[in-house]
Amino acid sequence: MMMCKGATRLMSLKQDRRLTFQERLSLRFHLSMCGACRQCDRQFSLLHQLGERFEADLGDATDDQGASPPDSDRQG
Amino acid sequence: MTDERLSDADDTSTASSERMERLAAVRPRLLSFARLHLRDNALAEDAVQEALIAAIEKDASFAGRSGYETWVFGILKYKILDLMRYQKRQGRLQSLDDENDDEAIDRQFRQSGRWQHDARPEHWGNPDKVFENEHFWQVFDACMIALPDNTARVFSLRELMGLSTEEICRELDIRENNCWVILHRARLRLRACLQQGWLKEETA
Numbered sequence: 001m002m003m004c005k006g007a008t009r010l011m012s013l014k015q016d017r018r019l020t021f022q023e024r025l026s027l028r029f030h031l032s033m034c035g036a037c038r039q040c041d042r043q044f045s046l047l048h049q050l051g052e053r054f055e056a057d058l059g060d061a062t063d064d065q066g067a068s069p070p071d072s073d074r075q076g
Numbered sequence: 077m078t079d080e081r082l083s084d085a086d087d088t089s090t091a092s093s094e095r096m097e098r099l100a101a102v103r104p105r106l107l108s109f110a111r112l113h114l115r116d117n118a119l120a121e122d123a124v125q126e127a128l129i130a131a132i133e134k135d136a137s138f139a140g141r142s143g144y145e146t147w148v149f150g151i152l153k154y155k156i157l158d159l160m161r162y163q164k165r166q167g168r169l170q171s172l173d174d175e176n177d178d179e180a181i182d183r184q185f186r187q188s189g190r191w192q193h194d195a196r197p198e199h200w201g202n203p204d205k206v207f208e209n210e211h212f213w214q215v216f217d218a219c220m221i222a223l224p225d226n227t228a229r230v231f232s233l234r235e236l237m238g239l240s241t242e243e244i245c246r247e248l249d250i251r252e253n254n255c256w257v258i259l260h261r262a263r264l265r266l267r268a269c270l271q272q273g274w275l276k277e278e279t280a
Contacts, residue, residue: 003189012260016234016241039197043267046203050216051236053207058105058145 002026004037011041015048092135095144099128102145106152112220113156113232123159127152153237160229160247181264195268212274219269223262230255231262 002010010019010027019027031038103124110120131138131148138147184195191197206212220228233239233247241255248255 003185004191005185005189008264009260012263013256015263016256016259036191036196039199040267043197043200043270044263046200046206047235047263047266049203049207051238054105054109054236055146055149057207058102058149 002030004030004034004040007031007034007037008040008044011037011044015044095135095138096132098144099131099148102148103128106149108217109149109236110152110156112217113229113236114159115221115225115228119159123152123155127155130155156237157247164248178261180268181261184264184268197267198271200271212270215270215274216266218273219266222269223265227258227262227265230258231266234259 007027007030010023013019013023014027031041106124106127107120110123111117114120114123127148130151134151138144184192186192200206220232223231230244230248233244234241239247241252241259244250244255245252
């Protein structure tokens with residue numbers, strides 16, 4: 001059975017490419033049982049949003065006409 | 077289209093001076109972004125300088141579309157990639173093979189593959205709140221600096237510059253598999269560092 005370390009590999013991979021059916025299944029199974037890994041999964045997702053967030057906040061320094069939503073040209 | 081151009085002609089100089097102010101205001105943020113990626117103050121200054129000059133030169137082509145800062149940011153990202161390619165041609169980028177040190181990661185897990193007790197991921201709270209927190213970004217900065225150069229570069233290309241792993245492989249001449257391994261390592265190190273430096277202090 002997959003342990004936490006292996007699960008984090010899939011959580012990371014998930015941010016970069018589509019997981020295979022088998023990978024998704026084993027990750028979901030592991031996450032359903034492991035609270036710490038569920039937090040890690042959220043932390044990786046948060047790291048994945050950094051760039052977009054940085055970009056969205058750029059206009060705040062000056063913006064008085066409302067920032068436009070950042071283009072979602074990122075993969076994954 | 078032509079009518080709009082004509083009626084806007086009077087406002088052109090006001091509009092561009094307003095945009096100059098916006099450039100000045102956004103400059104510090106651009107600089108901190110460039111520093112995160114290039115890990116070198118002088119290079120980061122160069123990249124931002126070039127991006128600002130290009131933005132001013134191409135001001136007409138921007139033509140008042142929304143998201144001026146985003147547009148400038150796009151130019152900066154392009155300049156950063158350009159600088160990185162130049163460094164690579166000069167042979168100034170470290171090869172990627174010399175960072176196979178997994179020790180920092182192994183420290184987070186027990187032999188069995190389960191989390192070490194003191195490394196267990198904790199709840200960071202609502203992402204919106206996290207991102208609004210100035211301290212979070214300071215700690216993130218410090219955690220990025222603590223990463224090995226290549227690990228940080230690949231992470232930054234992926235998560236800050238928004239390149240796909242396929243594009244990163246092309247830029248750095250590495251195999252995609254290698255890229256995924258590096259990103260896994262980077263994310264684990266960053267999450268541990270952020271949790272340590274930020275969450276622990278926030279709740280202390």
